[in-house]
Amino acid sequence: MTVQSAAQLAFDGSSVDGSLFTTVTDFARDTPWLNTPIELWTNAGLGVFAVLMLMGWWNARHRDARSMALALAAPVAVVAAFAVAEVAKKLVAEVRPCYSLPHAYHVDACPARTDYAFPSGHSTTAFAAVAALWLLDRRLSAIAAVFAVLEGFTRVYVGAHYPHDVLGAALLALPVAYLASRLMSRLATPLVAHLRTGVLHPVLTTAPAGAHSAR
Numbered sequence: 001m002t003v004q005s006a007a008q009l010a011f012d013g014s015s016v017d018g019s020l021f022t023t024v025t026d027f028a029r030d031t032p033w034l035n036t037p038i039e040l041w042t043n044a045g046l047g048v049f050a051v052l053m054l055m056g057w058w059n060a061r062h063r064d065a066r067s068m069a070l071a072l073a074a075p076v077a078v079v080a081a082f083a084v085a086e087v088a089k090k091l092v093a094e095v096r097p098c099y100s101l102p103h104a105y106h107v108d109a110c111p112a113r114t115d116y117a118f119p120s121g122h123s124t125t126a127f128a129a130v131a132a133l134w135l136l137d138r139r140l141s142a143i144a145a146v147f148a149v150l151e152g153f154t155r156v157y158v159g160a161h162y163p164h165d166v167l168g169a170a171l172l173a174l175p176v177a178y179l180a181s182r183l184m185s186r187l188a189t190p191l192v193a194h195l196r197t198g199v200l201h202p203v204l205t206t207a208p209a210g211a212h213s214a215r
Helices: 004-008 014-030 034-046 046-060 065-092 120-135 139-158 161-197
Strands: none
Touching: 004 046, 004 120, 014 034, 014 139, 014 161, 034 046, 034 139, 046 065, 046 120, 046 139, 065 120, 120 161, 139 161
8 A cells, every 4th residue: 555545544533523623723813923932832842841851850869769760761751652652643544634624724834644643742742751750750740741731732723733632642641651660760770779889970869979779
C-alpha cells in the first residue's frame, strides 16, 4: 500500500468531537491578537517542563539517592511516553483537523497528511512530565499540571489537534511515564548511591562525601 493510499484510509476524528474543536478554533478566530503569542507558546512552552525537571534534579541533590534516581529518570520517562505515543499515532492514523475540517479556522500551518493527530505529541510530553515529577516533587508536579492543561488547550486553539487527541495523550502519558519512572529509579538507585561517592559527587549530591544512603 502506498503512502498516499494509506493516508486516504486514515481515521477521520472530526466525528468524535469536531463541534468542540470548531468552538475552540472559532474562539481563536475571534481573538486574533492571541494567535501569535499562543502559536509561539505551543512549542516554546515545552521548555517549561524541561526547566521543572532541572529544578527537580537540583532539589534532589539535597536529598537521598532514590530522589536523585527519580530526578534522572524523569526525562527518560518522558521520552518513553513520547515513543509509545508515536507508535499509537501510526496505529490509529488519524488525519489532522485541517484535512477533515478544512473550513475551520487554523492558526497552525497544515502538516503533511501522514503526520497524524492522535495522540498529541506535545500534550504527551507535557503530561508525561507531570507523572514523572509526581514521584519526585508534588509541588513541581502541580505546576507542571497547570502548564500541561494550558499546553493541551493551545494544541486545539491553533487547530493542530482535536480535544480527544489531548485527552488521549494524557491517558497514555500519565501511566506510561509513572511506571517507567518508578521502574528506572528503582533499578538506578543503587548505582546513583555508588556514583555519589565518585567524581560525579558534585552533580548528584550536596552532602559531604561518605554521607550517602539509598532509601
